[in-house]
Amino acid sequence: MAEQRSGGAVGHGAGSASPGHVLVVFPGYHRPWATWINQRLDAHGVRASLQRWDPPREVPLEDSLGDLLLARGQVLLVLDDWFFQLGPRQSGEWNDVLRGFVAAHAERFAAVNLTNRTLLPATAVLEPVSLWGVGEEEAEARLLSRLGIDPGRTTGRRLPAGALVRFPDTPPEVWGEVPRRNPRFTGRDDLLTELQERLMDAERGNAACTLLGMSGIGKTQIAAEYAHRFSSDYDVVWWVSSDDRNVQRDRFGELATQLGLTTGNEPGERIRAVREALRRGTPHSRWLVVFDGWDDTDGAGVMLPQGPGHVLITSRNRGWVDHTDILEIPGFDRAESTGYLMRRAPHITAPEADEVAAEFGDVPLPLVQAAAWLGESRMEVSEYLRMVRDGRISAVDEPSGGDGIPHASLTSWSILINRLRRSQPQAIDVLSLCASFAPGRIPLGVVRAYPQAELPEDLRWMVTDLAAWSRALDTLVNYSVLSRESRGPVAGGEMGPHQESVHMHRLVHDIVSRLTDGEHRAAHRKAVRTLLAEADPGNPLDSRTWPRYAELLPHLEPSGALASRNPRVQTAVLNCLRYCFRSGEFKAGVRLAERIRENWSTFMDPVSPEMQELTNQESNILRRHGRFRDAYQLDLALRARLDEAPNPDPLGSLRSAVSIASDLRYLGQYQESERMQREVLADAQRLLGENEFLTLVAGNNLGISLRLLGRYKEAYEQDIASLARAESVLGALHSQTLTIGNNVAHDLRLLGHYREALARQEAGVRVHVRILGPQHLQTLYARTQLALCRRREGGFQQDLGATMASLLEQLEQVHGRGHYVTLSSINNYANFLREHGDLDHARELSHEAEAGYRALLGPAHPVATGVLANTALVLQASGQRADALAILEAALAGLTASLGPDHPWVLGCALNASAARNFNGRVADAAELSRDTLRRARHTLGNEHPLTLSCQVALATDLRGLRENEEASKLEEDALLTLTRTLGAQHPHTLSARQRNRPYWDFEANLG
Template sequence: MAEQRSGGGAESHGGRAAPEHVLVVFPGYHRPWAAWINQRLEAHGVRATLQRWDPPREVPLEDSLGDLLLARGQVLLVLNDWFFELGPRPAGEWNDVLRGFVAAHAERFAAVNLTNRTLLPSTAVLEPVSLWGVGEEEAEVRLLSRLAIEPRRNAGRRLPASALARYPDTPPEIWGDVPRRNPRFTGRDDLLTELQERLMDAERGSAACTLLGMSGIGKTQIAAEYAHRFSPDYDVIWWVNSDDRNVQRDRLGELAVKFALPTGSEPGERIRAVREALRRGDPHARWLVVFDGWDDTDGIDVMLPQGPGHVLITSRNRGWREHTDFLEIPSFDRAESTGYLMRRAPQINAVEADEVAAEFGDVPLPLVQAAAWLGESGMDAPEYLRMVRDGRLSTVDDPAAGDGMPNASLTSWSILINRLRRAQPQAIDILSLCASFAPGRIPLGIVRAYPQAQLPEDLRWMATDLPAWTRALDTLVNYSVLTRETRGPMTTDEIGPHQESIHMHRLVHDIVARLTDGDHRDAHRKAVRTLLAEADPGNPTDSRHWPRYSELLPHLEPSGALRSTDPRIQVAVLNCLRFCDRSGEYKAGIRLAGRIRDEWTAFMDPLAPHMQELTTLEGDILRRYGRFREAYDLDLAQRERLAATGNSDRLGTLQSKISIARDLRFLGQYQESEQLQREALAEARSLLGDTQFLTLVARHNLGVVLRMLGRYQEAYEQDTDTLATCETVLRPHHASTLNSNNAVAQDLRLLGRYREALGRQEANVKLHVKILGPQHLHTLYARSQLALCRRREGGFKEDIGTMMASVLDHLEQAYGRDHYVTLSAVTNYANFLREHGDLDLARELITEAEAGYRALLGPAHPVSTGVLANTALVMQASGERSSALTMLESALAGLTASLGSDHPWVLGCALNATAARNFNGRVVEAAELSRDTLRRARHVLGNEHPLTLSCQVALATDLRGLRETEEAGKLEEDALLTLTRTLGAQHPHTLSARQRNRPYWDFEANL
């Protein structure tokens, strides 16, 4: 026949003609194999075409196969046992067609077999060659032999490795906990193809797509299938469970280890390194990161990778449409629903399957449950539907579940749970226990890891009967109630039951909590919170324990741990709060502290030790997050409660004073803060001695407030004394010692001792990086101070801007743009840019800082006022001299009113105001202010301080403008001699004064 001759070609193996064209016919889930076959055929000179195939059930199978023969050449079917369930087909239809139609056109059909399971006997007509379990070279030999193709030498090897399709049995180099492939995944082929096209066609750096839809719609299953189906396109596939932000951060950070990136253990540091590696595409450019269950869009800027790879997100939050490309995940098509039901429950026909699908609205999750139950029980569909509709087995009073799940599906869950209660009651025990955890990732293995915990009688079997434990979990997995956490590329590695974690969807968790027997719920919650306390590592200051704390944290509230009166559990709760504080999870910490307070207030004395500890921690977190007024109100209320008891609790009163003194400092009330801090220090020394930790904290805080008051010499003396004690008592590598060392370097810089400050701060930053990690807030602050030291010392012109930009970027990534330390870095970088001529960016940044501080601190705060001086300098450099003068005079008046006329910030602002007056032709007023400012600077800072010498140079300039040249010359000459002696002849300050450039003062915004 002419149809048969169209596939002819050169004679090859055994006299058979090698085809000129091959149509590779494959189900969607075998795309990796089809892509590999296609490339191998074309490498050997045979043109190939890929045809994804899922013939509609309504079309006779013979017609669908006949359509394939419209293509020229050979039709190669990519087979496994699942291939013959496409449709699905009535029993016997495939055998009939293979024996009849296919046998009649046997020369046009060929097949490869990808399973070791038994195929239909009539498949023999296709003479399938098995590629199961063989290596790539052998698979290629078998493929070519089956199609009578003569191999070419080094075929296709000229292609770069990145262009070669990976052999499907070879996983990506890095495969990160992607859920096991669902062997019953059905349909969604068009959606998966569209998803792949969107990611591939997106611009480099913005290939991110979010799968949006309600719970139970199948988003996670689609994402997992995409990862498996398109795995040959990637060298790295990394799955990030994102239901909980702490788990999400830790999971993404774990990729730093896989990439062998040189980072510490700080989550923020690891995330930064991972995102940078992904952005560069180094060490891998073909990557896929899947964020599963990412509903909170707050962390997009910090967490969302960019670069040459792809990002896939599953979420219920429709807000993702504003940030990424997106695909709305609909319910199943009816054909997908009925096909799935008929494959899982072969006893039902197409009409019955259609009725069941309609009952559940084609929503995948309840369909999965219905199909599992029907398939396991063997019940007829009409009987099943009657049970569903009359609700005879339902224990749910609520007519509908959350997220729009139909009421009938709740009934289906009730049927399933009742059946489990009869057939596998231990699975119900596990479900009931899981309902006392939070949804999402549940560290269920702690049940077996801590057998010493007192489990209720009905749960004790979990700690002793491993086979029953395994069977119960297997049952729940098989019924799609929960999934196990997985390891390895395509399969689950064996892990100990004490390490076992499961994942329970929010919707499933809600339904299980409603439908399982609640008689033991209180006892189960008590067991869970006892287990959480046992699993507490006991040291939240050690970052090595942070992954465990992030795992425990979500389960505190649902287990009732926040309401517990057990001191051991209360300690665990406080340790989780300390973890939030230490790890920088301030938002989570603030919420947790509020919930703890709500619960403990009902039964705990406000002055009980744990309640006082809660207040101290909550205040610390509020301050670290920048909510200074709230921290102050909290601490003030605590002081009033203590005062009402007659101050009998001396230690509590001391802690309260230290906290309030710190609050006052952040609120800009420096004099009041100093007074209270001195009282606290005296009490600490009297009560605890000079070397106890709380005393050292009070000593350090006094140094900080003295620095904020502009009393730099006193601050230096206080800080050096504190540092010496810290080095002796806490040792040099303690975090508090590092902080004290940082304070001494800052004092030296503010005293104008730039070289000493620089040498100390360089060594200090190295210690910060070594001990705390490069991304820790204290480390970033120390690096910011180092940049200022280098700028003031004057010998690092090329590196300072780069360093400032880097510090700012790290702070933004880790702590956000509006954090007060970030705002300080914004201010410092803006000052540097202005000095070096980038006025546009300087104006943009200083405007941002001004608005940020105003929102954070209020317009009357000294820092908010001081930043106006920097804004005025940008305006002045841009030629807006009149406006700059107005702003400087306003800033000078505001700072003088709040700090007094002798504060260094006031003197610096006055220096800038003298220049503004001079530039606006008000030379007499400029000279008057210059003379008064110089007098005050000499009194406050001494004759040799850089700011004093700048005031002296400024006065000389103003006097020269008034033609008082003799005095001007003497002042200028004396200033130059002193600058040369103290800073050096080549220091920028000295050179600028010699060139008669008008000096200025930068406001450094520190809190």
């Protein structure tokens, strides 16, 4: 006889041969245990089959158990207390069958027990061996002992370490805020199984599935149950609440810390690092990321991870069909509805449960509330349904809410809330307060984190009575109204608004808002906005505060903060807007600014300091978002109001002029921008002095305007002076100083001083990365400029393509494909690819940049015109010379009209057009254009500038075609000598000229 182990039992037939086959019978939520048991048996040479167990209530229990015996060998039941509620059935029926049918076939049945709770008395016939609370080695020994398997006598299949499933009691290495497992989760086994199969069978890198359905259908519960049920399949399980985009980005970025990634604080930087780690599968390839409540698909391309792991989304938006596999979530089937109701309310019969399920259309959310009510109150079903149907307690008498909330759901909630009013009125206070926040994650901890905030009398108990606070929350969680979402302490141990949070479903929030709206609502909304103001970290320029701002942002409007006349609240609102600008959340910032303006315009002077600051921040965000015309109109409107105001506001007018000059620059009106910028700088120096921040900004902007006008030497002189002033006033590490340093390196490169530009830009990028982080917008721009410096300098070409491709990917992730900064990177990378022979990819990217700039700026903008030159170069390299010539002639005419004949962009386009004429047999026309272009280049850029020397080489080529060899040789020899002296004998420009390759000019699209 086999040795009996501690806590185990002697198996039937112990000492005899091991069973040839074991049927493992398990409830769906114990699939991880069944899978582990299957693998352990397989390892010992015992074949096993898995069968999920949920016997229909209408089939006699003895018949269902008898069907299990149709399999040969042993039947192993995986038990816990919930096992006997499947069906559901009364405990008496189970006891009768165990004592009768199972006892009569005791040699065929065995069991393992996974709970420390008391099982039915008659379960003793199964002699269950306990696997609860023991380690993997002991659990395996007990399992084998119960089945009479001698591990020393059996041989099985040895699996590689990577194929072994995790022991179910061992959690994944990273487990991120997955909601607690619902002990009352019912049914949905077929859905969960299908979901697992879809994810497991999906093509590597595309294992993403969206659970699609209406609010209240149970999507979040299914996702949470999947994460728990199949946790042993993953090393990383990470939950991302996605009701709000800022919270979503912040939460997803937090995974970087858990994965041990080295990254900065900017959301885009953390997201890029996480996505790259997930894509590569390092440090973990078995990962699951759940995006709960992700209804806005606009950010899918930026946020959605790919790689060897799995992505699960819950959403109401059918637009996910374009991005992921879709699994539609229906209501419960009737058996699931009635089973859930009978387990929560054991006193009701099956027909009564069926009637309640029909009343609520098998929709999980109202069924959960009905079950909670019936189970807690023990009310008779007939009375409960009569109250629901006649609406005697409900203040809502319309048949359906405007948002599709069923009348029955509203009345069910009305009953619950009235019961709470009688038994737990403080829970109603908490509910009413929650209704003044936005749905989703609610930073309810601010109530206790900031006791100094002025709360209305009916809420003051929340600060003083911790026990009552805990009881109220426990009650609401028990009634499935709220779920807790606690998070760890913030840096430095300081209490933050996100340290204690709850989650309220959108549908629940809507219903509660209706049914608790009363005399206290205005006071509660005021309390919330006061608390939000107290929770304002006060420094949106500090990236360490951005996670807090991301959590405060969704609650501004529901609390009435956007309409508040309280200066402290208004400051918090503006700080949230500044956060949107500084962190790169431009889309959210635009929406927030619009809503602030709608509210403030009703009571605030349009030229008040607050409204001026709103306009300043909104125009900044609009420009960064690429909405240049909207920013311009906004700034013009403010200037008009300032001009009409009875009292002059010199500083306000100065700030307005700074914004308008920037708008004009982005709109391509370079001459007017430069004229206005000079006036602005003079006014700033007169009003504020040389060292004020606004004066430094004005000087920086003037340098940008000069550079866009092609006056590179003047731009360099202005930027060098601005840099010296900024380093003295702000310090070398200030972001404004770093910006001006970028500009100086840009000037040097455009002047042809490639080596000096490269050295300066390399040093600047190192500081940018250290101070701002590698994914900050300003750093990405600096890194893009560094790539261009390396390309022009002529070295570092081997890895440059990979660098430019990586930069493009990062810009797309941070700002999107159509953003003007990303379009610039697309344009630059296309130029590189064309130069290195990848014409197909270059053509694709060139067309994308051309179309993107045309849509963004309009066809007449100098940048939109200039990118045509790059498209033409791709066509020319592909042999489409006539088409290339037509495009270049059109681009040349357009640039000349908007910029004048001497602008470097016009000269570069003319260089390309002369080549196109030559290639199309119009050699005399080419020579004429080349001669005129060389004359203008010498006047504008000087005799030694690389573009001037390219024009000289081009003219020599054309003259040689006209057999004017003497002049051609003289021009060519002089150009080669100058190129060798200025750039070096091995520089690509010098080598190309020596080989008599026709020079060309790349247009670098830049909006300043």
